[in-house]
Amino acid sequence: MEKDVRKNVFEVYNQVADWFSENRDQGLMEKKYLDEVIAHLNDDSCILDLGCGTGIPILGYFLSRKLNITGLDASSKILSIAKKNFPSTPFIQADMRELSLNKKFDAIIAWHSFFHLPAEDQPAMFGIFEKHLNPGGILLFTSGTIHGEAWGQIGGEKLFHGSLSTEEYQRSLTAHHFSLLKHQVNDPQCGNANIWMAKYTPV
Structure with a gap:
């Protein structure tokens, strides 16, 4: 069972969806990083929130800034809550490891989602990020600092x-x-998160 949970963390979120919706921090400690992403965008930009959860607070913040955003999550229970929170927003249920949307975005946000993948599955994600970003697009994600795994x-x-x-x-x-x-690394103002922001600059 532990191996299955390790490979498919979204199944855990299916089990705790209601708890997560009620207990997820509603604050926006991520705001300064989201604003840095927004500084690279314009009114017509399209954003993909990869592992959007219930949409609160990150997807909701982008919507409050009048930006075009699509939410994606592998958890059907989590997405059902997100759709109730933001009924006019497009949502997609998919495993990010199998992502093939035939669409490009101007920013991809993988905040506290990408790091739920096993280390062996993470390198291939950079090709998926690349495939889904327009030139000049922004990638924002969080990670650990050493090769390995941890349980919470x-x-x-x-x-x-x-x-x-x-x-x-x-x-x-x-x-x-x-x-x-x-x-x-370990931003104390952001829950000690390790944050990466990069720009897609193809040759």
């Missing part, structure tokens, strides 16, 4: 996190034509 708790259930090393993330970004804009 959510709503009484075990919750898996995986990470590459900092050097592996840097190599993956470079290999897929991303220029690093910011790398903040």
Whole structure:
């Protein structure tokens, strides 16, 4: 069972969807990073919130700024809540590892979602990010700092996190034509998150 949970964390979110909706921090400690992304966008830009959860607070913040955003999550229960929260917003149920939307975006946000993938599944995601971004598009994601895995708790259930090393993330970004804009380690103002922001700059 633990192996299955490790590979498919969205199943845990199906189990704790209501708890998560009630207990997820409603504040916007991520705001300064979201604003930095927005500074690279215009009114016609399209954003993909990859692992959008219930849409609160990140997707909702982009909507409050009158931006075009699509939410994507693998958890059907979580998405049902997101659709109730934001009935006019497009949502997609999909595993990010299998993403093939035949559409490009101007920004992809993978905040506290990408890091639920096992380390062995993460390198291939950079090709998926690349495939779904317009030239000049912005990628924002959070990660760990060392290659490995860790377990936490959510709503009484075990919750898996995986990470590459900092050097592996840097190599993956470079290999897929991303220029690093910011790398903040353990931001104390943002829940000690490790944050990456990069710009897609194809040759």
